[in-house]
Amino acid sequence: MPALDTSAFAAALADGACALDLRPAPAWAAGHIPKSLSMQFGRLDVVDRMELCFRRDATYLLVIEPAALGPVAERLIGDGGYQVGGYLAGGMTAWTAAGLPTAETSIVDVAELNAQLTSGLRVHLLDVRESFEFDWLRLPGAVNVPYGEIWDRHQELDAKASWVVICADQMRSATAISVLQRLGFERMTLVMGGLASWTEAGLPVLKAAKG
Amino acid sequence: MVFRQMIFGPTGCASYLLGCTKAKQAVVVDALRSLGIEEYLMEAADRGLQIVHVIDTHTHADHLSAGLELAQACGATYWLSDQTKATVDHQSLTDGAVVQIGEVRVEALTTPGHTPDSLCLLVTDQSRSDEPWFLLTGDTLFVGDVGRPDLLVGDRELDVTETAQRARVLYQSLQQKIFTLPGYVEIYPGHFGGSACGGVNMSGKASSTLRFEKRYNLAMQQDSEEAFCTFVLQTLRPQPLNFQQIKRQNLGLVEV
CATH class of the missing domain: 3.40.250.10 (Rhodanese-like domain)
Structure with a gap:
């Protein structure tokens, strides 16, 4: 090939x-x-x-x-x-x-995202990590669809809405966004650095109670 | 930081990939043609790193360098000592020059002896400390042994110095540049085990510390420059096969 x-x-x-x-x-x-x-x-x-x-x-x-x-x-x-x-x-x-068309995906870092969330702006936050990771630690207000389930579950998400997508860093978020864009979602933002940067910056999270 | 020692066993060669996980950038040192550039590209890609610098510590005599080819494939800068006679496209490292990727600092120390263009690279992971952590010693200092001074191309212009003088310069580089560093500094050599680029005392273990080598490296136990030179020349292995031709190829003087 x-x-x-x-x-x-x-x-x-x-x-x-x-x-x-x-x-x-x-x-x-x-x-x-x-x-x-x-x-x-x-x-x-x-x-x-x-x-x-x-x-x-x-x-x-x-x-x-x-x-x-x-x-x-x-x-x-x-x-x-x-x-x-x-x-x-x-x-x-x-x-x-060659002058062929390209597309960009907008990105946001954790400080900007935190500013948006605390300003009271309505943010649709999608967390695409596995559900056990989400249960253990997540951002307040996030919904969870693991990136492997997007094809089957995208109807649960509003395709017209503007979504901010997060994972542990940015690899799975980028994959999820690319899938959703193929499915017709247009307003997608990638959180650069993900939960790792979020927790490193000491920003607020919801944690599972220790059993 | 990312640290990978990438070895080719049959010739006892060691190469290195250093990376900064925050800057997502990497440096490759002494890339081996025998491993192939794909191996370095994959090692970097596995960690999401882009190779931005490629360094050869000296003109190798026993194996072909993949340094230039790798640098070209990545659009990286290819660095050699400012003392090199190589005609291949490169940038020059002077003594004390620093190559920085994110929080990883790589400082070039010119340490002639094995060859006039030999470098050691002092590495600091500034995310942990401003003190140096380890030294990539190229073919200057090995575990249990030191570089051999007798691999001459046979062309006065290219060789610059003869064997006897190289041995003395090697002693001075070791004493003045290397063993003046803190004893806890780890060393990672360009060769290990049965490599033909050192003497009979080279260890099969490819890492050590300066303090351990100061105590137990037999070449460093010699009590004078003269005794060191005599010892080094008496404990040589047979010369690497075809080394003059290999050196000329690495210098860019003949097609590979």
């Missing part, structure tokens, strides 16, 4: 393939191919995480940097039983240089 130049990549997307962006979440948020799914690459668990939330009946086209990792990612994800149609030669740099 090949390194695809930008026009071949764009043509395959038009044919129904799905862009899978393997770069770290901050890079994805800053600029990505519209409707691409976000899943930060890691050789040990990328396929395990994909299995939680990505369908097997799609063909995936990879975006990864540095591009030298393209063949490695292709092999790993292909061995994991996913259909891979190639990877983007030259990465997002080539895509942008």
